[in-house]
Amino acid sequence: MDDLVVHGPLARPEGSSLVTSLSRDASAATGEVAVRLRGIGKRFPGVIANDDINIDVARGSIHAVVGENGAGKSTLMKILYGVQPPDSGTIEVNGTELALSTPADAIKAGIGMVFQHFMLADNLTVLENVVLGAESLHGIGGAARAKVAEISAAYGLGIDPDRRVEDLGVGARQRVEILKVLYRGARIIILDEPTAVLVPQEVDELFGNLRELKREGLSVIFISHKLDEVLSVADEITVIRRGTTVATVDPRSVTSRQLAELMVGSELPTPQTEASTVTDEVMLSVRGLGLRGPDGRAVLDDISFDIHRGEILGIAGVEGNGQSELVEAVMGMRGGAEGAVVLSGRDIAGLSTRARREAGIGYVPEDRHRHGLLLDAPLWENRVLGHQTREPSARRGVIRRRAARADTQRIIDAYDVRTPGTEVPARALSGGNQQKLIVGREMSADPVLLIASHPTRGVDVGAQGAIWDHIKRARREGLAVLLISADLDELIGLSDRIEVVLRGRLVGTFDPSAVTPEELGSAMTGAGDAAPTTTTEETRG
Amino acid sequence: MNVRLTKVALAIGAPLLALALAFAITSLVLLAAGDPVGEVWAQIISWPEARNQVNILNNATVLFLSGLAVSIGFRMNLFNIGVDGQYRVAVFAAAAVAGEGWLPGYLNTALAIVCAMLAGAAWAGIAGVLKATRGVSEVIATIMLNFIATALVAYLLAKVAVREEGSNVIGTAPVPEGSRIPGIQMWSDIPTEIYGFIVFAVLVGVAYWFTLNKTRFGFELRATGRSASAAVASGISVRRMTITTMMLSGAVAGLVGLPILFGTSPYNYGSTFQSGLGFAGIAIALLGRNHPVGIALGALLFAFLDEQSNPLQILVGVSPDIVAITQGVIVLTVVVSYELVRRYGARLEQRRVAAQLARESAAAKDPRPTTKEAAR
Ligand SMILES: Nc1ncnc2c1ncn2[C@@H]1O[C@H](COP(=O)(O)OP(=O)(O)OP(=O)(O)O)[C@@H](O)[C@H]1O
Ligand SMILES: [Mg+2]
Numbered sequence: 001m002d003d004l005v006v007h008g009p010l011a012r013p014e015g016s017s018l019v020t021s022l023s024r025d026a027s028a029a030t031g032e033v034a035v036r037l038r039g040i041g042k043r044f045p046g047v048i049a050n051d052d053i054n055i056d057v058a059r060g061s062i063h064a065v066v067g068e069n070g071a072g073k074s075t076l077m078k079i080l081y082g083v084q085p086p087d088s089g090t091i092e093v094n095g096t097e098l099a100l101s102t103p104a105d106a107i108k109a110g111i112g113m114v115f116q117h118f119m120l121a122d123n124l125t126v127l128e129n130v131v132l133g134a135e136s137l138h139g140i141g142g143a144a145r146a147k148v149a150e151i152s153a154a155y156g157l158g159i160d161p162d163r164r165v166e167d168l169g170v171g172a173r174q175r176v177e178i179l180k181v182l183y184r185g186a187r188i189i190i191l192d193e194p195t196a197v198l199v200p201q202e203v204d205e206l207f208g209n210l211r212e213l214k215r216e217g218l219s220v221i222f223i224s225h226k227l228d229e230v231l232s233v234a235d236e237i238t239v240i241r242r243g244t245t246v247a248t249v250d251p252r253s254v255t256s257r258q259l260a261e262l263m264v265g266s267e268l269p270t271p272q273t274e275a276s277t278v279t280d281e282v283m284l285s286v287r288g289l290g291l292r293g294p295d296g297r298a299v300l301d302d303i304s305f306d307i308h309r310g311e312i313l314g315i316a317g318v319e320g321n322g323q324s325e326l327v328e329a330v331m332g333m334r335g336g337a338e339g340a341v342v343l344s345g346r347d348i349a350g351l352s353t354r355a356r357r358e359a360g361i362g363y364v365p366e367d368r369h370r371h372g373l374l375l376d377a378p379l380w381e382n383r384v385l386g387h388q389t390r391e392p393s394a395r396r397g398v399i400r401r402r403a404a405r406a407d408t409q410r411i412i413d414a415y416d417v418r419t420p421g422t423e424v425p426a427r428a429l430s431g432g433n434q435q436k437l438i439v440g441r442e443m444s445a446d447p448v449l450l451i452a453s454h455p456t457r458g459v460d461v462g463a464q465g466a467i468w469d470h471i472k473r474a475r476r477e478g479l480a481v482l483l484i485s486a487d488l489d490e491l492i493g494l495s496d497r498i499e500v501v502l503r504g505r506l507v508g509t510f511d512p513s514a515v516t517p518e519e520l521g522s523a524m525t526g527a528g529d530a531a532p533t534t535t536t537e538e539t540r541g
Numbered sequence: 542m543n544v545r546l547t548k549v550a551l552a553i554g555a556p557l558l559a560l561a562l563a564f565a566i567t568s569l570v571l572l573a574a575g576d577p578v579g580e581v582w583a584q585i586i587s588w589p590e591a592r593n594q595v596n597i598l599n600n601a602t603v604l605f606l607s608g609l610a611v612s613i614g615f616r617m618n619l620f621n622i623g624v625d626g627q628y629r630v631a632v633f634a635a636a637a638v639a640g641e642g643w644l645p646g647y648l649n650t651a652l653a654i655v656c657a658m659l660a661g662a663a664w665a666g667i668a669g670v671l672k673a674t675r676g677v678s679e680v681i682a683t684i685m686l687n688f689i690a691t692a693l694v695a696y697l698l699a700k701v702a703v704r705e706e707g708s709n710v711i712g713t714a715p716v717p718e719g720s721r722i723p724g725i726q727m728w729s730d731i732p733t734e735i736y737g738f739i740v741f742a743v744l745v746g747v748a749y750w751f752t753l754n755k756t757r758f759g760f761e762l763r764a765t766g767r768s769a770s771a772a773v774a775s776g777i778s779v780r781r782m783t784i785t786t787m788m789l790s791g792a793v794a795g796l797v798g799l800p801i802l803f804g805t806s807p808y809n810y811g812s813t814f815q816s817g818l819g820f821a822g823i824a825i826a827l828l829g830r831n832h833p834v835g836i837a838l839g840a841l842l843f844a845f846l847d848e849q850s851n852p853l854q855i856l857v858g859v860s861p862d863i864v865a866i867t868q869g870v871i872v873l874t875v876v877v878s879y880e881l882v883r884r885y886g887a888r889l890e891q892r893r894v895a896a897q898l899a900r901e902s903a904a905a906k907d908p909r910p911t912t913k914e915a916a917r
Binding site for chain 2: 045046331352353355356357358363365371373374375376381384386388389398399
């Protein structure tokens with residue numbers, strides 16, 4: 001990995017040391033540290049999010065920040081990006097101490113941030129998205145286009161400025177976000193859980209881009225829960241535990257197991273398939289499901305599958321190939337879907353979302369902020385959400401606060417949701433803890449079918465294992481699961497069967513015990529026509 | 542300090558701060574115009590006489606219903622500007638029906654009340670349907686419906702009206718004597734009575750509180766207001782909710798004019814019927830933070846200011862319109878002061894947490910860095 005520097009356009013023969021390879025940078029004289037955080041503290045009502053955080057990010061390096069859910073990573077990054085002020089501590093950028101009170105200050109200081117939820121306008125082109133809000137830099141015409149092309153080429157981003165964002169896949173959208181940040185002159189780039197939405201090939205591409213950035217002397221700060229990725233790409237890793245920096249380690253000298261122990265003091269779980277619990281009884285049967293987009297193109301095309309009691313069906317696919325539409329069609333959230341959806345013998349295709357939920361479907365949505373939570377409502381009201389017609393949340397049309405609070409506390413305990421109580425608004429929880437709450441909610445009331453989109457997205461390794469255990473236990477008791485995940489290890493480890501979705505069609509069935517992530521990966525991108533271990537026809541008949 | 546006590550203090554502090562700010566700004570306006578600030582306030586803040594107290598309560602009853610109607614929409618993020626048109630359509634319908642006297646006594650009253658609620662609901666429902674099916678902003682739709690209501694009511698009034706003797710005021714036939722709602726005598730020495738309708742208004746307030754805060758329907762309404770996309774995923778039909786909420790808001794708006802119709806002479810709807818009650822409701826709903834008790838207090842405040850400012854022209858030679866400025870400014874200062882108090886509360890809470898942690902860590906003989914931070 002180190003010898004990458006040698007291939008850099010301006011690398012010197014002795015360029016294995018960061019300091020020398022970067023001495024061309026005008027400000028390099030002030031030292032090699034791009035960002036120095038000292039004693040950063042931040043409190044929220046009921047919690048200390050950051051407490052005496054100390055981090056040095058070397059210029060021209062990729063610095064990973066890891067820690068369990070609620071450790072304070074996002075809070076720290078928001079402080080560095082000027083979204084919220086710290087209560088204490090200092091921030092130095094290139095040797096100068098700065099007070100960053102707005103993102104505009106941070107951008108001026110050369111800091112850029114890519115949030116986990118992309119903020120692009122779908123109906124605009126890449127160029128328009130990039131220029132939006134930064135018109136004063138290079139205008140909106142030829143100069144801007146040239147600049148975009150130049151950046152894209154310089155860092156190997158491979159972006160066509162005239163493509164519309166809605167036509168781009170997730171990986172490409174992320175590159176547009178990075179381009180946006182670079183266009184605004186960022187030399188320090190923060191990425192909060194950038195790989196959570198990416199499939200392995202896209203992760204590799206992203207890491208290629210990041211190495212390119214680092215070769216050009218930029219610094220990248222990168223948050224992830226996927227420790228193997230962190231080890232493969234980072235030059236330095238800082239571990240945060242309960243708001244405090246506990247260690248900064250060299251990735252070459254630690255294993256992911258040791259990292260996990262540093263983070264949570266427990267071991268790395270690996271999903272292990274257990275004895276199959278699949279029964280003969282069909283729980284969900286989907287036949288000829290089709291859906292057209294607003295432009296008349298088929299986004300779902302003749303989808304058919306069965307899920308049995310006690311079975312987990314995994315759906316593999318690059319994001320944007322119809323997974324969201326499939327889930328929403330089965331949930332009854334999309335009008336205009338055709339085909340049959342039969343839940344334990346009863347056709348539910350004509351039923352409302354509420355009736356489907358009442359029939360026993362649990363639903364973990366892919367976008368927790370848009371579909372899973374009322375961010376400004378207290379946790380117990382979020383517990384009621386989607387269960388407002390059922391015990392224990394309601395009885396005879398009246399919401400039962402006390403019971404709802406008690407059941408929220410049960411979820412908090414069972415799923416280890418880190419929160420000061422049931423009255424705090426959902427917004428105050430860290431991303432991973434929000435996710436745990438949603439999974440806990442959807443697993444309550446004994447669902448017969450769980451539709452789970454990325455159930456452990458943004459969840460730390462310890463909590464991930466706990467969620468897997470919950471799902472497996474429910475499966476033993478007969479739960480059927482439709483699992484969509486970008487995490488192929490999760491998909492392979494949990495599923496009894498995997499279907500690959502590509503451009504709205506199911507294109508192949510795989511046996512998880514015999515497939516490798518690489519094989520799945522190439523089937524998902526439609527590359528190489530990987531031979532499925534079983535044919536589609538066999539399982540459909 | 543006790544945590545709960547602090548919370549209560551903050552909750553009361555916010556509206557008081559808003560009032561103080563509004564009074565300060567009004568005083569500045571008075572000063573700039575060269576009016577006698579002290580005398581104006583002395584008149585407004587003086588204790589009202591018995592007759593004025595009754596007027597304040599009566600006016601507050603009407604404003605309370607108007608505020609409730611608006612706030613039902615607010616709870617779902619719907620801006621029902623159309624309460625004004627809705628109550629006029631509704632009170633006209635009620636007056637026309639009650640004036641006919643098809644049913645005897647209070648049956649006639651009940652029928653008229655139902656008609657008023659239906660008319661208000663239908664009028665607001667138009668905006669609801671437009672929003673749910675065509676995506677037309679309810680703000681635009683209700684504003685237009687206000688205009689249409691004015692024209693429609695004037696047109697229909699001309700058809701059914703009877704002309705009052707010796708005047709060119711036209712109005713519907715008066716509500717028969719047996720169908721009027723008797724007032725409540727508070728002081729035997731004055732003739733003005735409190736609207737009997739006030740009892741009904743209180744019941745509506747209680748029903749509002751129960752429905753919105755306790756029932757599943759209320760939960761769904763508030764959830765839709767907070768996030769329509771999450772509502773969809775939770776099995777709530779946002780379209781149906783939009784239409785239902787608008788209609789409910791309109792139904793309550795339909796009650797706004799009824800205390801006047803059934804409680805004051807000439808017991809009919811005429812061209813001089815009180816107007817503009819719907820707009821005051823918007824300010825009062827904001828002031829009362831969509832809580833029925835808050836709305837009641839806001840309505841009382843607005844009614845108080847209106848009543849107390851009446852004699853300003855005669856006593857100190859200042860136009861009573863000055864309180865309209867105060868009322869308008871209150872709406873703005875309320876927003877500001879709630880935000881200020883919220884931030885202050887958050888800071889207090891943080892300090893409390895820090896102090897508590899400091900104590901705990903001191904007890905554990907493991908002084909954490911926060912101790913030092915908390916001290917400053
Ligand atoms: N706006 C807020 N109000 C109150 N508490 C907050 C707020 N934002 C964050 N917190 C709390 O601060 C702590 C740190 O949260 P943060 O989002 O930084 O965690 P994180 O390390 O990013 O976790 P995750 O891996 O789950 O994303 C959590 O306990 C969280 O509940
Ligand atoms: Mg986070």
